[in-house]
Amino acid sequence: MAKDFYGDMKLGILGGGQLGRMLIQEAINYNVNIHILDPDKNAPCRKLCNHFECGSLGDFETVYNFGKDLDMLTIEIEKVNVDALEKLEEEGVLVYPQSRIIRLIQDKGLQKHFFKQNNIPTSAFQLISSKENMENSTIKIPFIQKLRKDGYDGKGVKKISSIADLETAFEEPSLIEEWVDFEKEIAVIVARNDRGDISTFPMVEMEFNPEANLVEFLIAPSTYGFEIQQQAEELAKKIADDLQIVGILAVEMFLTKEGEILVNELAPRPHNSGHQSIEGNYVSQFAQHLRAIFNLPLGDTRCRSNAVMINLLGEVGYEGLAKYEGIEEILGMEGVYLHLYGKKITKPFRKMGHICIINDDRELAINNARKVQEILKVKA
Incomplete structure (x- = not known):
């Protein structure tokens, strides 16, 4: 690292949402000068950074001009102009994760090919240029269709359960993959710095909101056996090493009913499956990402306690200025x-916040989390 953390180092973050906000909260400890680019003039980061710029993350000139006077760039969203990042890298700006990795992960088809080429277990898949090709595919119904680009938070994903569902399939280039009858969705966050040190957070278990297809409930650490946890963490390390990534990487996986682990998707940034680490682990995923991109020693990822994370989603039927019900009641509970x-x-279903519930008693942590879910509501 050429510059010290005494206010002269300029770190740019592409995206000013909640991930950028939590990254800033950690970066303050390093006294880093934070610059944010986001298309929303009311982005959550706007008042927390040293410099905020409202502009398109997909426009070459905007991203290039934003980054050219910075020391380093990182992302909180993958949908950014990679051509601009490549040019900035050529001109000496450090970009972490590297632009080639962002380009790979922007395209779910390229992700799948990467898994195949590197012997990473994943579900069977086929790339489709248009929905007309689907009826003759080698993957049989039921299957999952995913847009190759621009899908996020459950958007851009459809389950095709019957021939009739093909009528409403996505028209754009996509991939179809075998429907996995999994037992549990699991995830491992892994970090790698430029000197090649690699460290994983303990495996977590996830429950999804079936209507929004978003993580609604996350439990750490997992209670699955040592072999399964070790296998998941070794897979995450292999992927980080194969990619030679610098920064944090979320590896989302399925655990099948036969005990097999299949890698689903990657996210090269802090991720929803690591939010519990702020209170639940000795180092948070945000601190670990900064350690990794600053090429510092990686932190202690052990769990401090049982942690349950709940996404706070906007209630169905409400849209407008946010109003929070039940905050005082939940904050009267221990470990919330x-x-x-x-x-x-x-x-509806917009991520408005999250709650972490900590308790040495795992069942009590889960029960308290269920109570919080019932009490805390975001309305308008």
Whole structure:
């Protein structure tokens, strides 16, 4: 690292949402000068950074001009102009994760080919240029269709359960993959710095909101056996090493009913499956990402306690200025930590915050989390 952390180092973050906000909260400890680019003038990061710029993350000139006077760039969202990042890298700006990795992960088809080429277990798949090709595919119904680009938070994903469902399939280039009858969705966050040190957070278990297809409930650490946890963590390390990534990487996986682990998707940034680490681990995923991109020693990822994370989603039927019900009641409970993301407008299933529930008794942590879910509501 050429510059010290005494206010002269300029770190740019592409994206000013909740991930950028939590990254800033950690970066303050390093006294780093934070610059944010986001298309929303009311982005959650706007008042927390040293410099905020409102502009398109997909426009070459905007991203290039934003980054050219910075020392380093990182991302909190993958949908950014990679051509601009490549040019900035050529001109000496450090970009972590590297632009080639962002380009790979932007395209779910390229991700799948990467898994195949590197002997990483994943579900059977086929790339489709248009929905007309689907009826003759080698993957039989039921299957999952995913847009190759621009899908996020459950958007851009459809289950095709019957021939009739093909009528409403996506028209754009996509991949179809075998429907996995999994027992549990699991995830491992892994970090790698430029000197090649690699460290994983303990495996976590996830429950999804079936309507929004978003992580609604996350439990750490996992209670699955040592062999399964070790296998998941070794897979994450292999992927980080194969990619030679610098930064943090979320590896989302399925655990099948036969005990097999299949890698589903990657996210080269802090991720929803690591939010519990702020209170639940000795080092948080945000601190670990900064350690990795600053090429510092990686932190201690061990769990401090049982942690349950709940996404605070906008209630169905409400859209407008956010109003929070039940905050005082949940904060009267032991081991409850609230994180609001600073979003002014709520709408159904929008991520408005998260809550982490800590307890040495795992069942009590889960029960308290269920109570919090019932009490805390985001309305308008």
